[in-house]
Amino acid sequence: MSQTYSQSQGARSQGGMGSQVQLQSRLHGLRNNIQNIQDIANDTTRACTIAALDLEEIGDSEKVSEIDASLRTLIDAQHQLEVERTLVTRLATQLDSETAENEYMTAWKQNMNKYEKTSDASKYGKNNMYREFRQQIWDVKHEGEPMPNLFDGEQGSDDSDEDLVIEGARVNYRCPVTATWLVDPVTSKICKHSFSREAILDYIRAHGGACACPVDGCSNRIKPQDLYADKVLERNVSRHLRQLESEETAAQYTMVQ
Numbered sequence: 001m002s003q004t005y006s007q008s009q010g011a012r013s014q015g016g017m018g019s020q021v022q023l024q025s026r027l028h029g030l031r032n033n034i035q036n037i038q039d040i041a042n043d044t045t046r047a048c049t050i051a052a053l054d055l056e057e058i059g060d061s062e063k064v065s066e067i068d069a070s071l072r073t074l075i076d077a078q079h080q081l082e083v084e085r086t087l088v089t090r091l092a093t094q095l096d097s098e099t100a101e102n103e104y105m106t107a108w109k110q111n112m113n114k115y116e117k118t119s120d121a122s123k124y125g126k127n128n129m130y131r132e133f134r135q136q137i138w139d140v141k142h143e144g145e146p147m148p149n150l151f152d153g154e155q156g157s158d159d160s161d162e163d164l165v166i167e168g169a170r171v172n173y174r175c176p177v178t179a180t181w182l183v184d185p186v187t188s189k190i191c192k193h194s195f196s197r198e199a200i201l202d203y204i205r206a207h208g209g210a211c212a213c214p215v216d217g218c219s220n221r222i223k224p225q226d227l228y229a230d231k232v233l234e235r236n237v238s239r240h241l242r243q244l245e246s247e248e249t250a251a252q253y254t255m256v257q
């Protein structure tokens with residue numbers, strides 16, 4: 001912090017530089033605000049998903065479609081925020097450049113034009129959050145069946161947003177630590193792997209406060225602060241267990257007959 005202090009002192013003695021430093025710290029503040037809004041958007045998505053699952057279960061597909069449309073709007077807004085965050089970060093380091101503002105506007109317009117021309121298959125079909133949402137909704141009535149393509153031309157699209165492509169991993173309802181059904185599941189924000197809350201917290205404690213993810217082949221670290229209570233997954237586990245139970249009952253009934 002002492003370095004920041006001496007920088008701003010020096011800046012003030014050079015006249016116009018003082019407002020530049022102020023602007024710089026405002027840009028940093030703005031970047032943090034954007035990050036907060038992105039976190040809120042993720043929480044909102046989870047809440048929407050739970051509501052949509054309720055609606056899908058009672059067969060109100062019209063309301064599910066409304067939530068679906070809202071989520072897409074949210075994804076568009078999140079894309080804008082992500083671009084803003086990148087540009088604001090860049091701008092904060094270029095304040096002495098006269099052309100910084102022009103560059104900002106040019107980059108912004110270029111990015112938005114490109115996004116507008118992108119197909120829905122790319123905008124939403126490759127969005128992990130959206131795919132998860134649609135997968136959950138699909139599983140309410142079609143558990144165990146593969147989800148059909150969400151968009152025309154979803155496969156064979158040739159744009160190179162490699163980092164947006166998700167692996168087609170299916171949800172596993174067992175905890176990797178206990179190998180039994182997930183209880184009070186938590187999911188890592190970092191690697192998206194899920195665990196029974198008590199089991200993973202004990203496991204982390206036993207490894208001194210942080211550990212390698214216990215899932216085979218995952219090289220991420222697991223820390224308590226990166227875990228969130230996964231209410232959507234909790235619902236899905238209960239539904240899965242209810243379904244197994246009813247299948248079992250049906251099998252017993254058949255045997256008795």
Ligand SMILES: [Zn+2]
Pocket residue numbers: 188191192193213214215218219220
């Ligand atoms: Zn992991």
